[in-house]
Amino acid sequence: MRLSLLALLAKEPAHGYELKQALEQIFGRAYPSPNIGQIYVTLGRLEKDGLVKAVDVEQSNRPNKKVYYLTAKGREALDAWADEPTEGPRVRDEFFMKLVLAPMTGIADRTALINRQRRHYLALMRDLNELAERTDRGDRVALLLIEGAMLHLQADLDWLERCQEDLP
Amino acid sequence: MSPPPIVNTVNLVRIYQDGGVPVPAVRGVDLKVEAGEFVAIMGPSGSGKSTLVHMLGGLDARTSGEIWLDGSRVDTLSESAWALLRRRKIGFVFQFFNLVANMTVADNVELPALLAGASPREARERREYLLGELGLADRADAAPAQLAGGEQQRVALARALANRPSLLLADEPTGNLDSRNTRDVLRLLGEVHRDGQTIILVTHDARVASLADRVVSLLDGQIVDDGAVGPVRRRPRASAGDVVELRS
Ligand SMILES: Nc1ncnc2c1ncn2[C@@H]1O[C@H](COP(=O)(O)OP(=O)(O)OP(=O)(O)O)[C@@H](O)[C@H]1O
């Protein structure tokens, strides 16, 4: 979340609640709604690292609010982030460990593990289908995010099939 | 007494001969499908999915075992009796389309309805509806060879549905489609399912399979899993939005 907050602040200074709303508005239903506490914690760390600064803005009838803005150091971090290629998704190594090790130790049968995992992926896929149905057609960012998740799931499922074929 | 399953196979086996070497493609499959069910068949390449659905449609002969459709034994039927049965109640979508090359798209789709005794007007209206649903209304006068693979595949689906078959057998009906066309096909299948038609569909596409009532997994010609797509077993604290994980 650090870098998404920096990116939003590069656009304009904002307070914590505005950042939360902006994230929700841009990414829509597909984004796990960030909680306000996490946002303030992250902003506090960014401030400590010198990437953002805060000014107190007075409000009538209310406590002051803190408006955050990007520092030059924050701008550099953001540029470095934008220039870098991003790590690809990793394989589900936890499941793979289970798949390889569990049968050796007699804890679980490989076919049962694979079947359970396949059903889990399909259930996730069904959720994604429903999420896509409920998402507004015009909300391209959210729909692309959902489609990306679907393609990743498909790859996980194809790989499961490969494991099923090639592990004894 | 409850109605018989629409499909019931008993210890179904298909062994091909490949230059004298026996190739067991389907090895003892017991599969019961109730009327109105939507069943997806998944499994690695070569696991016997096409062989199984071909046998269910009478397009390939079993080596041993029994096939029952709607309470009648059918694995002993003659070719002509199978042809009649398919015309009356089975729609089939082949993995490699099999459209009639020298007929237009419209005629390919209308033919099964006409053969089953529909009036030319009924056949035309049904064809217009199906091609419209699949985004192919403006391709009606084309020849199959003029179509892209994904378009041919959708025509093959329209043709299979022309008769409102009580049983639709489809082998990878979305294998060549992009996600928008897949969505059209899924919508149409959803409608067919709601109308009470039974669907047995082979697919690698998890999106398609996740919409089925039940998923049957094949491996080396045998069923290794068979069950409903249930709700997600979530870890505590997770919510619907967490289906999509953004890495921080
Ligand atoms: N006509 C045939 N003659 C000989 N062997 C065949 C024939 N048809 C299929 N086979 C073999 O039977 C096995 C099952 O084939 P089948 O086409 O049913 O697999 P599938 O699950 O549909 O695979 P795919 O996902 O690639 O379509 C394979 O080993 C295949 O090589």
Ligand SMILES: [Mg+2]
């Ligand atoms: Mg096949």
